[in-house]
Amino acid sequence: MADKKKEQAMVVSQEQIADGIFSMWIHTEAAQSARPGQFISMYTKDATKLLPRPISICEINKEDSRLRVVYRVTGENTGTEEFSKLKTGDAIPIIGPLGNGFPFEAAEGKKVFLMGGGIGVPPILELAKQMKCDKKQIVVGYRDAQTFLKEEFEQNGELYISTENGSVGTTGNVMDAIRENGLEADMIYACGPTPMLRAIKQYAEEHKIVCYISLEERMACGIGACLGCVCKTKEKDAHSNVCNKRICKDGPVFLATEVEI
């Protein structure tokens, strides 16, 4: 009780891995209990920016108590821009790990799609690393040739890439990549923009396969208290007593069939 806290994590290293995309390793106690698909709340030091920035865990290194996050700088004077300027040894206030994470254990013995799009790609990496399954097909979509994390993915499964401008892999989106390569699966884990998740959800329904998707919403508390970050659910939720679940606490990962997106 009262054992969690906002901690000062320490930046171990930071590098830019694509236009506006940064990769940061931080030293934090949060690494000990972190699971793929969970996120951390990162706080800025700008006294005018009070809310957390939820960022997915991209890699976990328990031995050295480290987490990796990969994030996009969304604009000037943003919190993420501030993060991108942090250097080795700098402190960064965080809370985490938060959320439920991907139930990757369920994949055992299955043929799986691990799908990521845009800035939803990063959490797929640790998922791929920890997942034990029959056939690990990683299908990730990018805008262009800046296919960040590609090398890491190649080491952790069969990699299929789509790019919007066709510069690498399939031209189009991740669904196009599945079609073009004639891929099949009996389970899906996915993270990415809502239109992509919608398409995946529909695909899963058509193919009657279990599908987990990771959702995003604006957050204020990040710990389930403010009810800011809800998504609509098909059935009444036991906790909220209405058709809403909290993405930060009950998610961010949901069975595609239980949420309306």
Add this chain to the structure above:
Amino acid sequence: MADKKKEQAMVVSQEQIADGIFSMWIHTEAAQSARPGQFISMYTKDATKLLPRPISICEINKEDSRLRVVYRVTGENTGTEEFSKLKTGDAIPIIGPLGNGFPFEAAEGKKVFLMGGGIGVPPILELAKQMKCDKKQIVVGYRDAQTFLKEEFEQNGELYISTENGSVGTTGNVMDAIRENGLEADMIYACGPTPMLRAIKQYAEEHKIVCYISLEERMACGIGACLGCVCKTKEKDAHSNVCNKRICKDGPVFLATEVEI
């Protein structure tokens, strides 16, 4: 027209010269036109602190375009605390020089008191350096033995010190120092806390001598526009058309006889 601006001055050096008292040299264009008794508006980089911190000019080095300021850190999380952490090479946004400054030319041929108390001591230094007069008697009051700027004063006039706790010079305040040393003058320039200025003003009236005092007030614009920083005047002021003068623009230095303090 439109030739003045908020500029990024550069910190040349900074040192702590007494408990909570810092001395900073900055490189700035403002040095070219600065006069003793003028001040600069210093701005913090904390986006929640918007108003300027008016700080007197303590020394002017035109050749190297440098100004010295000596200031007190007033507490935790203050602007002055932020300033005290600046290092050589750091930028500091300022506007200046501002205000009228001491009319030190009027002292020629006179026996003068240059009086400073507490954090009103610093502007007296450049005044002492530039003043040409018959007898330059510097009378400065401190709380205790931390008699910052003492060496500099010794090089620029006859120095008399008072300390509240009696650790150096006369025990008591600057008026006590005058009495104890049997000093006399036919002109006074003073800067310090209001009770001290009141006593000096009364002394000047009793002795019928010309007295200039430098006042303080909370400021918002620092350039005469907001009417935040006024002091009461004896006569109606030509600009305001009421019995108010702006300390930032019409002052901070006033003839003691024209203001009510």
Add this chain to the structure above:
Amino acid sequence: MNMNVNIAGVKWKNPVTVASGTFGSGEEFSEFVDLNKLGAITTKGVADVPWAGNPTPRVAEVYGGMMNAIGLQNPGIDLFCERDIPYLQKYDTKIIVNVCGHAPEEYFRVVERLADEPIDMMEINISCPNVNAGFLAFGQDAKNVEKLTADIKKIAKQPIIMKLTPNVTDITEIAKAAEAGGADAISLINTLTGMKIDINRKTFALANKTGGVSGPIVKPVAVRMVYQAAHAVNIPIIGMGGIASAEDAIEFILAGASAVSVGTANFHNPAVTMEVIDGIEAYMKKNGFENVADMVGIVE
């Protein structure tokens, strides 16, 4: 050092509670805060039946604060009594249940249902600007406030705190109406109604268009209103609006608040309430106050 305060006959161990809606039912924060240390826990608003709340985005960051238009999502009073009250009972702190409704009858049903529950106080939220958009809230009309307060007092068994909206011309008028209606205490401020537009997306930051502004940016208005209310009524005041440190809390107390609530700051630092409590004690020590109650309203 005596940190106890007596709010309408209820003795809190210290003057610090949390602002409704920013602390869930308490459970969500129990991993970060020792709930036993709080003077009281104020729950999120609860209505007679479950409410689904507004569409998302429901929250947005603004310079120095945030905006919310949660729309009072809540599980309804039945599940609340079954689950949330028993949870809070495990802790040695006072329980304040925040009550909301669209209409007087809805409030009455909740107040009646709570009558025999083991809770210490009720806070009546008559000020949520996000419900019935387009209409002014109950709380912006003094006559409504007096009538609603009086009607609730008839059926309530616990002391009643009326929670006032700052979106009014004259807060003293509303505070007096609450007092005239028999309120045991008042709390203020609820959120200021605001709007944020995303100029790149050319749309509102919140699906609801407007939302309630909270956080440090509302403090000057909140302190002013607490001060004005304290000079208008003789019932205790629970002050809030932008409290993020002990210094902020003390400002409200000196202005006339008998107790304070910490809201949005919990999102920035989940353990902030503990720091506020310790900081008030440190200030008392430094300034020679024996009783926290001796500080209330001394700046006049």
Add this chain to the structure above:
Amino acid sequence: MNMNVNIAGVKWKNPVTVASGTFGSGEEFSEFVDLNKLGAITTKGVADVPWAGNPTPRVAEVYGGMMNAIGLQNPGIDLFCERDIPYLQKYDTKIIVNVCGHAPEEYFRVVERLADEPIDMMEINISCPNVNAGFLAFGQDAKNVEKLTADIKKIAKQPIIMKLTPNVTDITEIAKAAEAGGADAISLINTLTGMKIDINRKTFALANKTGGVSGPIVKPVAVRMVYQAAHAVNIPIIGMGGIASAEDAIEFILAGASAVSVGTANFHNPAVTMEVIDGIEAYMKKNGFENVADMVGIVE
């Protein structure tokens, strides 16, 4: 790119002016700003006779903003006409004179005196919370506002902008009253009434106890009120409250302001108005707007 706006028949070269009281009579800022570049200059408030204003401290810094209780110090309309108007006439910008008074007759005298002066518009400040403390300002009562507007319109020769206070329950009611009285435009918001207590000195930060809050912290409330007013009236709106960048200004324009005023930000950066003007132009270029007027109120 066409930055012109037409405010009640007066053509400004761009939609940016300064907020009354934050720019002196213009002269004080002339060393920092090329006054010719401003759409209009709004002067500090002027009354029929000189006013000495409030005791000091009159200004205080608060988190993300400031508070003032200047108390409308001004040199009186005679000296103003003699000195300040001729000064401003030298520049190629519109002149808006802000008018204040304790009572209707005082306003009338100023408006009459200005009738034949070479000024372009008048802004009537009915919202200063610092005068007649203890009483509500004129501007908080719709009936007063309509009557005062109508009476002023009878004698005014220049277009009249009524400047509204945000310290009201329903801004649309006041905006409609101004329109009904014949106002040619409205401007909002004036300052939010606030208070700051120095907990170490155990006293108020301002001698006047309360003061007007301004700066970035008021922006969400200001944008909301501009949006609401824009949907309530058909006269142009000059939006203000916390504008410190082009982005802020654009937010007000998208919400429904035909022009904007920059206030407190001038104290942080005297040249900010130039940056705001240039930034609006850059945004128009990037977003394909030919006329700044096409941006007004497009987020609905």
